[in-house]
Amino acid sequence: MKLKKILLLVGILLILSVAAYSVFFRNPAAGNEILIDIKKNDFEVNIVTTGELRSKSMTRITAPTKLQQLGIYQIKISDMVPEGTLVKEGEFVVSLDNSDVLNKIKDQQLNIDKKEAEIKQASLDTMMELRVLRDEIINMKYDLEQKILEKEQSKYEAPAEIKRVELEYEKTERTLKQKEENYKTKQLQTKTKMQILGSDLQQLTNQMDGLNSILSQLTINAPKSGMLVYDKNWNGQKKGVGTQIELWNPTVATLPDLTQMEVLTYVNEVDIQRIKVGQKVDISLDAAADKKLNGIVKNVANIGEEKPNSDAKIFEVLIDVLTSDPILKPAMTVSCRIATEKYLSVLQVPLDAIYNDVQGSFLFKRLDGKLVKQYVKVYTVNESNALISNGLAEGDRVYHNLPSDTTGVKALIPDSTKALTPQQQITIDSTEAKKLKEQAGKEGKSQNDAGGGGIIIVN
Numbered sequence: 001m002k003l004k005k006i007l008l009l010v011g012i013l014l015i016l017s018v019a020a021y022s023v024f025f026r027n028p029a030a031g032n033e034i035l036i037d038i039k040k041n042d043f044e045v046n047i048v049t050t051g052e053l054r055s056k057s058m059t060r061i062t063a064p065t066k067l068q069q070l071g072i073y074q075i076k077i078s079d080m081v082p083e084g085t086l087v088k089e090g091e092f093v094v095s096l097d098n099s100d101v102l103n104k105i106k107d108q109q110l111n112i113d114k115k116e117a118e119i120k121q122a123s124l125d126t127m128m129e130l131r132v133l134r135d136e137i138i139n140m141k142y143d144l145e146q147k148i149l150e151k152e153q154s155k156y157e158a159p160a161e162i163k164r165v166e167l168e169y170e171k172t173e174r175t176l177k178q179k180e181e182n183y184k185t186k187q188l189q190t191k192t193k194m195q196i197l198g199s200d201l202q203q204l205t206n207q208m209d210g211l212n213s214i215l216s217q218l219t220i221n222a223p224k225s226g227m228l229v230y231d232k233n234w235n236g237q238k239k240g241v242g243t244q245i246e247l248w249n250p251t252v253a254t255l256p257d258l259t260q261m262e263v264l265t266y267v268n269e270v271d272i273q274r275i276k277v278g279q280k281v282d283i284s285l286d287a288a289a290d291k292k293l294n295g296i297v298k299n300v301a302n303i304g305e306e307k308p309n310s311d312a313k314i315f316e317v318l319i320d321v322l323t324s325d326p327i328l329k330p331a332m333t334v335s336c337r338i339a340t341e342k343y344l345s346v347l348q349v350p351l352d353a354i355y356n357d358v359q360g361s362f363l364f365k366r367l368d369g370k371l372v373k374q375y376v377k378v379y380t381v382n383e384s385n386a387l388i389s390n391g392l393a394e395g396d397r398v399y400h401n402l403p404s405d406t407t408g409v410k411a412l413i414p415d416s417t418k419a420l421t422p423q424q425q426i427t428i429d430s431t432e433a434k435k436l437k438e439q440a441g442k443e444g445k446s447q448n449d450a451g452g453g454g455i456i457i458v459n
Helices: 002-024 065-070 099-156 159-217 430-443 445-449
Strands: 035-037 040-055 058-062 074-080 092-096 219-221 244-246 251-256 261-268 280-285 292-300 313-321 333-350 355-357 360-367 370-375 377-381 385-390 397-399 410-412
Touching: 040 251, 040 313, 065 099, 065 159, 074 251, 092 251, 099 159, 159 219, 261 333, 280 313, 292 333, 313 333, 360 377
Parallel strands: 370 410
Antiparallel strands: 035 397, 040 261, 040 333, 058 251, 074 092, 074 244, 092 219, 261 313, 280 292, 280 333, 292 313, 333 385, 355 360, 360 370, 360 397, 377 385
C-alpha cells in the first residue's frame, strides 16, 4: 500500500516537472506566431544624441584686462546677481575684489605726494639761489658805478694809475655781465627742471587717473538688457562669487541673444562619418517634451576629443536651431534626431524578424500557405527596422518571431539582378525649405566641396 502511494506521488511530481519545463524552457514563440504584412513606408536612419542649447551670439561681461598692466593677473568675484536674472541695461551685474587696486592707488598717492614735495623743495631751493644771484648782480652794479667814478677821477693821475683804474673798471664790468648771464642760465635751468618735475607729476597723476578708472570698472553694470549666464572655467565649473578670474580668460558672464540659438552636441567616432553639414535635425526639449524644434547641422569637428572616463573619441557637432520660441534658454538639455538617411516608400521589416547564417540574412514568410525561409538583402538598418532591397515584395506576409517548427523549411534565394538601390532623400516642411537652402549653402559649402554630403529638398 505504501509502495503504491510512493509511486503515485513520484508520478505526480514527474507530471508537474514536465509541465514546468514546458512553461519555462520551451521556445517562447512556439504556438504564438505573429504574421505581419509587408507594405511600403518611409524609412529613416537617425542618429540620436543629447546636447545643450546655447546662444549663437552674446555680449560678454569681462574683467578689465588692463589689470595686467598693474601686474595683476587674477582677480576674485566679490558679488554677482544670480544666474538667470533678467537684467536691464545699466543695472548692477558683478563686482570684483578691489583690494589689490586700492593698494596700488595707495602706493601711487604716496608717489604723487613725494613728487609734489620734491617740486616744492626744488622751487624753494631755486628761489633762494636766484635771490642770491640777484643780490650779487645788484652789488656788482654798485661796484661798477664806483669804478666809473674812480675812472673819471683818475684822469688827473699818473698814467699807471689811470691804467690800473681802467683795468679794475673792465674787470668789474665783465664780472657783472657774467653774473647776469649766469642768472639767465640759472633761470632756464630752473624752468627746465620744474618742467621735468611737473611732467613726472603729471605722469603720476595720469597713472592715478588710470587706476581710478580701473577701480570704477571693477563694479560692472549690464551693457545691455538680457538674461545673465555665468561663464565656465577651464574645468567646466561655473564661475560665481569667490571664483578667481584668470585674466587670460577674463569673461565673467554673458548676456546671450535668445533669438538666435544653437545646440552643442557630441557624436561618437563610429557614427561621425554619417554626419554631414546640411542634414535636418529634429530637436526636443527635455524640459518641455511637447516642444518640437527644427534644426540643421551647421558644423562638424574634424578632430575628435577624449570622452571622459573612456578611451572612445567624440566629435563636436553644432546644430543651428531654425525654430524661434521664447521658452528656449541657454544650457537647456535637448535630444537631437539627426536625419542621416531617409528613403521614401520602401520595404522594411522589424529587426526581430531577421536572422543570419553563413549564407546571409533571412526571415520566415508565408508563401502559398506554406512556411519558407526567405533570404533577403538588408540595405541599411535603423534602431528598430531593416530596409530590404531584395527578396521581398509588397503584400508578403512574414513572421515577426520564430515559427514553432522550422524543420525542413524550403530556402529561397532572391535574384540578385532584381536588387533595388533606394534613392536617399531628406524631406522638410516647405516653410523651412528656404532657411535650409540658405543655411546649407552658406555654412556647408566648404565641407561639401571637400566631399561632404548635401541635402535634397523635396517640397
